Amino acid sequence: MRAHASVLHLDLDAFFAAVEQRDKPSLRGKPVVVGGVGGRGVVSTASYEARVYGVRSAMSTREARSRCPHAAFLSGRFHAYRDASHAVMSLLRSVSPLVEPLSLDEAFVDLERADLPDLEVPTVTAFAEELRGRVTEATRGLTASVGVGTSKFIAKVASDLDKPDGLVVVPPGTEQELLRPMHVSVIPGVGPATVERLRRAGIHTVAELESVDLDELVRLVGKAHGSGLFHLARALDDRPVVAEREAKSVSVEGTYDTDLTDRRLMEALLTRQAGEVAGRLRKHGLSGRTVTIKVRLHDFTTLSRSTTLASPTDSSATVARLARTLLADLDTSGGVRLLGVGVSGLADWVQEDLFGEAEAEEELPAIEIPHHSRRTWAPGMDVVHTDHGRGWVWGSGRGVVTVRFETAESPAGPVRSFAEDDPALSAWVPPPLPGEDPEDPEDPEEPLVEPPTPE
DNA sequence: TCTGGGGTCCTAGGACCC
DNA sequence: TCTGGGGTCCTAGGACCC
Numbered sequence: 001m002r003a004h005a006s007v008l009h010l011d012l013d014a015f016f017a018a019v020e021q022r023d024k025p026s027l028r029g030k031p032v033v034v035g036g037v038g039g040r041g042v043v044s045t046a047s048y049e050a051r052v053y054g055v056r057s058a059m060s061t062r063e064a065r066s067r068c069p070h071a072a073f074l075s076g077r078f079h080a081y082r083d084a085s086h087a088v089m090s091l092l093r094s095v096s097p098l099v100e101p102l103s104l105d106e107a108f109v110d111l112e113r114a115d116l117p118d119l120e121v122p123t124v125t126a127f128a129e130e131l132r133g134r135v136t137e138a139t140r141g142l143t144a145s146v147g148v149g150t151s152k153f154i155a156k157v158a159s160d161l162d163k164p165d166g167l168v169v170v171p172p173g174t175e176q177e178l179l180r181p182m183h184v185s186v187i188p189g190v191g192p193a194t195v196e197r198l199r200r201a202g203i204h205t206v207a208e209l210e211s212v213d214l215d216e217l218v219r220l221v222g223k224a225h226g227s228g229l230f231h232l233a234r235a236l237d238d239r240p241v242v243a244e245r246e247a248k249s250v251s252v253e254g255t256y257d258t259d260l261t262d263r264r265l266m267e268a269l270l271t272r273q274a275g276e277v278a279g280r281l282r283k284h285g286l287s288g289r290t291v292t293i294k295v296r297l298h299d300f301t302t303l304s305r306s307t308t309l310a311s312p313t314d315s316s317a318t319v320a321r322l323a324r325t326l327l328a329d330l331d332t333s334g335g336v337r338l339l340g341v342g343v344s345g346l347a348d349w350v351q352e353d354l355f356g357e358a359e360a361e362e363e364l365p366a367i368e369i370p371h372h373s374r375r376t377w378a379p380g381m382d383v384v385h386t387d388h389g390r391g392w393v394w395g396s397g398r399g400v401v402t403v404r405f406e407t408a409e410s411p412a413g414p415v416r417s418f419a420e421d422d423p424a425l426s427a428w429v430p431p432p433l434p435g436e437d438p439e440d441p442e443d444p445e446e447p448l449v450e451p452p453t454p455e
Numbered sequence: 456t457c458t459g460g461g462g463t464c465c466t467a468g469g470a471c472c473c
Numbered sequence: 474t475c476t477g478g479g480g481t482c483c484t485a486g487g488a489c490c491c
Contacts, residue, residue: 035459042459044491057491060457103462103491189464191489224465225488248463255459290483300458304485340460 001236002150004119005169006111008128009147009155010135012088013164015105017047019080020072022141031055031071033064039257040337044076048164081105087138095131100241108152110241124148125169132167150175151237157186175235180207187232194221209233246346247286251294252276253340259298260336267324273341274320278313281343287312288343291322295330296338303330312347319343 012018016034021027031050035043041061053068061073085104092099098110116123128146135144143165147158150172157179158168170178184190184198184206197220203209209217210233218226231237252273260266270293281287292306305326313319323341 038459039456040459044459058459060459062457106491189489193488222466245463249461251461253460258456292484302486306484308483338459342461 001175001238002112003172004112005121005124005148005150005154005172006119007149007152007155007241008109008111008124008131009152009159010088010092010107010109010131011145011147011159011163012084012105012135012139013143013145014045014047014051015084015142016045016076016081017050018142019077019084020074021047022139023080027072031068032074033061033068033071034074034076035061035064037061037073037075040255046071084139084142088135088142088144091131091134091138098241098243100243100245108155108241111148121169121171125167128167128169132165151235152239152241153188153232153237154178154235156188157182160186179233179235180205180210182206184209187229189225189228194225197221206233247284248346249342249344250277250280250284250286250288250346251292251340251342252280253294253338253342255296255338256336260339261332263327263332266327266332266336266339269339270323270327270341271320273339274323275316277341277343278316278319281314281346285348286346287314288347289313289345290343291319291326292342292344293323293326294338294340294342295327295332295336297332298335298337300337302338305329308345312345313343 017032020032020034021030027047029049030047031053032047033043033050033055034045035041039062043055043057043059043061043064045057046055046064050064050068050071053071055064055068055071064071065073081104085101089099089101089107092107092109096109096111096114098113100108100110102108111119111124111127114127116127125148128148132144132146136142145159145163145165146167147155147161147170148168149155149158149170154170154175158170161168179186183204185195186206187209190198198204198209201212201216201220203212209229212220212230212233214226214230217230220226221229254269254273260269289310289312290306290308292304295303295305297303307322307326309318309322319341
């Protein structure tokens with residue numbers, strides 16, 4: 001909670017649909033729905049013309065079609081959205097170094113770090129109005145709704161008050177009178193489940209929430225959430241605008257038009273997804289220790305299974321093998337509508353660490369691995385202990401097993417390879433599965449079974 | 456043929472360590 | 474062969490956000 005209205009929240013109006021209307025004049029003034037167009041798709045964004053018919057984000061596309069059959073249904077062009085988003089974020093960063101993007105179409109801007117003569121309401125209002133114009137210019141016609149207030153919470157609430165193409169500045173000191181009549185769902189983090197819990201306790205508005213003491217709120221919704229609600233209900237929010245946030249996980253998932261029942265097909269799909277995840281890790285110079293699969297059954301029951309490695313990986317083959325191993329424990333006989341693979345526990349990891357230091361491989365002293373000292377560390381992975389430290393199986397193929405050693409400096413130390421039949425190496429190496437090319441573990445062949453295209 | 460995809464954060468229980 | 478508490482890591486699930 002600041003003394004001045006110096007947090008700005010900007011939200012591009014009906015972003016995906018607006019980009020489509022900008023790029024295709026025949027769509028202007030007409031209902032446009034962007035989202036999944038398959039049998040199980042949902043709406044990402046509806047243009048304001050489509051919202052008139054009750055089409056909303058997250059609604060199934062099937063329902064959107066029945067409400068507005070004459071709308072244009074588009075599956076989306078993410079490169080175009082990314083480009084437009086980039087133009088906006090660059091503009092915002094030119095105005096203040098402290099910009100926190102929330103998604104492609106939303107960001108906070110810290111005006112304390114902008115070049116303004118002062119932070120009084122008239123000054124900030126004029127600045128925000130000019131900024132909206134510059135956003136429209138930079139995106140060749142997209143409009144933005146902007147809110148400005150003394151905190152992130154207030155700025156975000158404000159940007160919602162005059163959509164689309166509006167600006168609301170909440171003067172310092174007026175926050176509580178603004179919030180009190182509002183429904184509790186204006187508070188970020190209050191979704192359907194919390195609304196229902198609060199409703200049962202007779203709490204509907206922010207004013208009512210404000211009258212509940214901290215202990216009672218914690219009892220109702222838990223420790224962290226309760227404390228958050230207690231403060232936000234009083235407009236107390238000092239969360240800073242944070243420019244750089246590091247990714248914590250990378251994942252790929254897909255929902256299929258018809259439920260999957262063939263385990264071999266599921267394995268093939270997981271293998272493909274693992275390759276996408278690992279590829280994205282490598283692209284960003286990341287690796288991760290925990291591999292998680294997600295399985296949604298025919299009845300929408302959602303399961304997850306995860307396993308954690310001794311050291312991070314970005315290998316397609318390793319992620320794929322672990323994913324398939326995790327699937328093996330699950331009963332999928334009723335059919336599966338969604339499969340996904342993710343990697344978390346991310347670490348910065350530069351390619352040179354692994355491949356650029358061949359000399360490190362040469363420097364390693366001879367190693368004897370006593371049979372009895374080995375133990376299984378994780379499904380599909382073996383770990384070996386030696387006098388020189390601990391190593392783990394990194395990859396295998398062509399009769400060679402590659403072991404990566406942990407050192408005092410780094411859990412991802414030098415790499416050394418062994419012949420598969422080396423008596424020193426007692427680690428069990430899982431055989432390659434169909435669809436995985438043992439010649440090149442980073443480039444698995446297409447699965448033998450051709451999977452259906454995920455929507 | 457209700458219910459996406461890519462994320463973040465929290466909780467709770469168990470293992471393990473000191 | 475009794476009893477503990479705190480801290481951390483891991484796993485599974487759930488709520489929430491855009």
